[in-house]
Amino acid sequence: MKNTISGSITSCSFVGKEDNRPVIVPQEEVIVSPSGVNVGDYTTNVAFQLARRVGLAPQKVAETICKNVIDLPDSIEKVEFAKTGHINFTISARSLQDQIAIILEQGSEYSRQEVGAGKKIHLEFVSANPTGPLNVVSARAAAIGDALARLLGRIGYEVTKEYYVNDHGRQVRLLGESLLARLKQARGEKAEMPEGGYQGEYLSEMAAEIAAAAGEDSPQALSAAAVKKFISLHRESLDGYGVSFDNWFYESKLHADGLPQQAMDELTEKGHTYQKDGAVWFKSTDFGDAQDWVFRRSDAEGSLTYHPIDVAYHRHKYQRGYDRMIDLWGPDHHAHVAVTKAGVAALGYQLDKLDIIIVQQVNLIRGGQKVKMSKRAGEFETMDDLVREVGRDAARYFFLMRSMDAPMDFDLDLAVAKSEKNPVYYVQYAHTRVCSILREAKEREDGFYLRDNAAPDLRLLVEAAELALIRKLNYYPQTVRSSAENLEPHRLPVYLAELATVFHKFYAVCRVLDSENIELSRARLALARATKTILADGLGLLGVSAPERM
RNA sequence: GCCCCCUUGGCUCAGCGGAUAGAGCGCCUGGCUACGGACCAGGAGAUCGGAGGUUCGAAUCCUCCAGGGGGUACCA
Numbered sequence: 213m214k215n216t217i218s219g220s221i222t223s224c225s226f227v228g229k230e231d232n233r234p235v236i237v238p239q240e241e242v243i244v245s246p247s248g249v250n251v252g253d254y255t256t257n258v259a260f261q262l263a264r265r266v267g268l269a270p271q272k273v274a275e276t277i278c279k280n281v282i283d284l285p286d287s288i289e290k291v292e293f294a295k296t297g298h299i300n301f302t303i304s305a306r307s308l309q310d311q312i313a314i315i316l317e318q319g320s321e322y323s324r325q326e327v328g329a330g331k332k333i334h335l336e337f338v339s340a341n342p343t344g345p346l347n348v349v350s351a352r353a354a355a356i357g358d359a360l361a362r363l364l365g366r367i368g369y370e371v372t373k374e375y376y377v378n379d380h381g382r383q384v385r386l387l388g389e390s391l392l393a394r395l396k397q398a399r400g401e402k403a404e405m406p407e408g409g410y411q412g413e414y415l416s417e418m419a420a421e422i423a424a425a426a427g428e429d430s431p432q433a434l435s436a437a438a439v440k441k442f443i444s445l446h447r448e449s450l451d452g453y454g455v456s457f458d459n460w461f462y463e464s465k466l467h468a469d470g471l472p473q474q475a476m477d478e479l480t481e482k483g484h485t486y487q488k489d490g491a492v493w494f495k496s497t498d499f500g501d502a503q504d505w506v507f508r509r510s511d512a513e514g515s516l517t518y519h520p521i522d523v524a525y526h527r528h529k530y531q532r533g534y535d536r537m538i539d540l541w542g543p544d545h546h547a548h549v550a551v552t553k554a555g556v557a558a559l560g561y562q563l564d565k566l567d568i569i570i571v572q573q574v575n576l577i578r579g580g581q582k583v584k585m586s587k588r589a590g591e592f593e594t595m596d597d598l599v600r601e602v603g604r605d606a607a608r609y610f611f612l613m614r615s616m617d618a619p620m621d622f623d624l625d626l627a628v629a630k631s632e633k634n635p636v637y638y639v640q641y642a643h644t645r646v647c648s649i650l651r652e653a654k655e656r657e658d659g660f661y662l663r664d665n666a667a668p669d670l671r672l673l674v675e676a677a678e679l680a681l682i683r684k685l686n687y688y689p690q691t692v693r694s695s696a697e698n699l700e701p702h703r704l705p706v707y708l709a710e711l712a713t714v715f716h717k718f719y720a721v722c723r724v725l726d727s728e729n730i731e732l733s734r735a736r737l738a739l740a741r742a743t744k745t746i747l748a749d750g751l752g753l754l755g756v757s758a759p760e761r762m
Numbered sequence: 763g764c765c766c767c768c769u770u771g772g773c774u775c776a777g778c779g780g781a782u783a784g785a786g787c788g789c790c791u792g793g794c795u796a797c798g799g800a801c802c803a804g805g806a807g808a809u810c811g812g813a814g815g816u817u818c819g820a821a822u823c824c825u826c827c828a829g830g831g832g833g834u835a836c837c838a
Contacts, residue, residue, distance in 0.1 A: 251781080255780090255781090257779090257780060257819095260780075260818065260819075263818070264818070269818095270818075294781070295781095296780080296781050297780090297781090297818090298780075298781065341838060343838085378838060381837090381838075382837060382838075383837060383838050384838095386837080408837070489836080490836090491836055492836095493836095501765090502764055502765045502766090502834075503764080503765085503834075505835095505836095506835085506836045507836095508836085509836040510836060511836070515836090517835090517836065517837085517838090518837075518838050521838095522838095543767090543831095543832055543833080544832085544833080544838085545833090545838085546765085546766060546767085546832065546833045546834085547765075547766085547832095547833050547834055548833095548838090549766085550765080550766090570766080570767075570832090572767070572768085572831090572832080573831075573832070577774095580773095613775080613776090614774090614775070614776095615775090615776085617767065617768080618767070618768055618769095618775090618831095619767080619768070619830095619831060619832080620774090620775090621774070621775095623774075623787095626774090626787080630800075631800060632799085632800045632801075633786080633787060633800090634800080635785095635786065635787095637800055638786085638800075638801095640800090641798085641800050641801080642801095644798075644800085645797080645798065645801085648797065648798055649797045649798095650797095651797090652797050652798095653797080656797095694778070698778080702775095702776080703776090703778090706775095706776055706777090706785080709776095709785075709786080710785080713785085716801055716802065717801095717802070717803095719797080719801075719802085720793095720801070720802045720803085721802085723796065723797070724797055725796090725797050726796095726797095740797095761798090762798090762800070
């Protein structure tokens with residue numbers, strides 16, 4: 213609908229001053245939604261842009277444009293200019309009413325758009341190390357990544373969700389050594405944790421089980437068994453959270469194919485590395501980074517650090533032919549964004565295809581106090597703990613409510629509260645209410661559904677509350693699109709909360725089931741069902757359930 | 763030191779260069795003989811961290827400053 217109006221504006225012309233030279237309105241993004249004042253459904257600022265070019269006041273320009281608008285689509289009831297210079301468009305009631313039939317017919321396809329045109333997006337998220345349970349930041353990233361994947365899919369992208377598994381290298385070896393130490397300690401033998409080893413209590417708890425699976429007590433066998441175990445635990449946690457991945461990519465595969473070494477050699481050949489202190493450094497400062505990084509250690513084997521491996525991994529993504537790659541990383545990887553991009557650029561790949569986004573920290577708040585999460589055993593909250601405590605719906609909704617680039621306070625008390633204070637219930641309750649009405653309609657003798665086969669007369673929906681509700685429904689596709697395109701899934705919960713509000717207002721004012729007025733009841737039932745469709749679809753995109761009863 | 767993120771009512775946050783900056787919580791008033799009161803109506807409460815700049819127009823873009831957070835390993 214937005215496009216239709218845009219089309220009508222771009223095709224109208226403005227006659228300039230003395231020379232009568234027609235000035236065509238620029239075909240830029242000129243339509244914006246009105247904010248604040250209730251002036252119409254769409255507004256445009258073209259008059260401001262043209263004012264200077266033609267040497268007239270914006271209001272005069274707006275007035276002239278309004279008077280010369282031609283080919284106004286039927287969907288627009290009126291075009292007005294404001295004294296500020298804005299030109300406002302109001303969608304006709306008729307066109308709004310028709311939206312209901314469209315929503316009911318299209319269902320979740322109502323928000324389907326083809327702006328992605330089948331382009332392939334690679335979305336990597338969570339990618340936690342298989343050395344411990346998933347934490348709350350992983351839970352945040354999982355909620356966001358999963359919602360983004362659905363949103364991008366909805367607007368026509370082909371999305372691949374990938375989980376990168378660090379199953380190779382130093383931290384894996386360390387994990388095996390830590391386990392061995394724990395095992396020995398459990399047997400009463402004297403054993404020291406290796407330097408920088410994994411202290412977490414979960415390791416002691418799992419040591420015996422892992423040892424049994426490993427079959428032998430070598431660090432190698434133990435770490436392999438532990439990695440396997442943690443990967444399956446991660447998978448379980450994510451399953452319980454409703455998040456699945458299309459692909460689990462193992463770092464060991466990169467090594468098996470010799471890709472990190474190859475990337476390293478190539479960077480050296482191209483002159484992007486240098487020797488210092490016995491190590492090989494990559495000149496990432498040449499590509500805008502704040503510092504250079506060691507890529508090959510000075511140890512006896514000349515082993516590679518994490519960075520060239522990650523560069524190789526990203527090159528592998530490029531080679532797989534994605535049009536765009538999006539990584540969601542935790543705040544602890546902050547400094548690595550620049551070096552990874554630098555490495556990719558040094559190998560000659562286009563950086564504009566790659567977005568590395570940092571999902572910021574999560575502070576758990578209980579009783580108004582920050583929950584302390586030290587690295588010491590048992591003192592950090594895992595993703596499973598969180599989900600167990602607040603439930604999957606509240607966890608996902610809370611994470612998705614907030615913009616991902618700001619650290620967030622997660623109020624545990626609010627998330628568990630089964631009350632009006634809890635934002636996720638507010639939205640779900642709207643859905644439940646519709647379901648309740650629909651149940652009632654079925655049970656009643658009035659035959660709201662079965663009176664006849666004719667479609668309900670949507671022209672009966674003329675109340676302000678009814679039209680306001682349809683207006684909000686009509687706005688849904690744009691919300692989906694902007695959430696997806698801007699990689700800002702939090703816009704959707706904001707919208708859903710607004711939709712719930714408009715519905716609750718409608719509910720307060722407009723009785724849906726009225727035996728005295730069957731035709732109106734049927735029309736309002738259609739509106740209620742359309743609302744249910746959008747609420748359920750929106751919640752579904754967020755991975756949050758839309759309950760029939762609460 | 764350097765890099766990144768954040769700063770909007772008492773609190774937690776929306777806000778897409780445009781009109782009178784919006785929600786929720788908390789606080790104060792009201793509202794169920796009806797399809798679920800986990801709801802609705804109304805009120806108080808904001809010099810959008812500060813100073814410059816760009817612009818017809820800035821919470822939004824740019825620069826500087828301040829405060830908060832994170833990072834700055836030959837760990838990942």
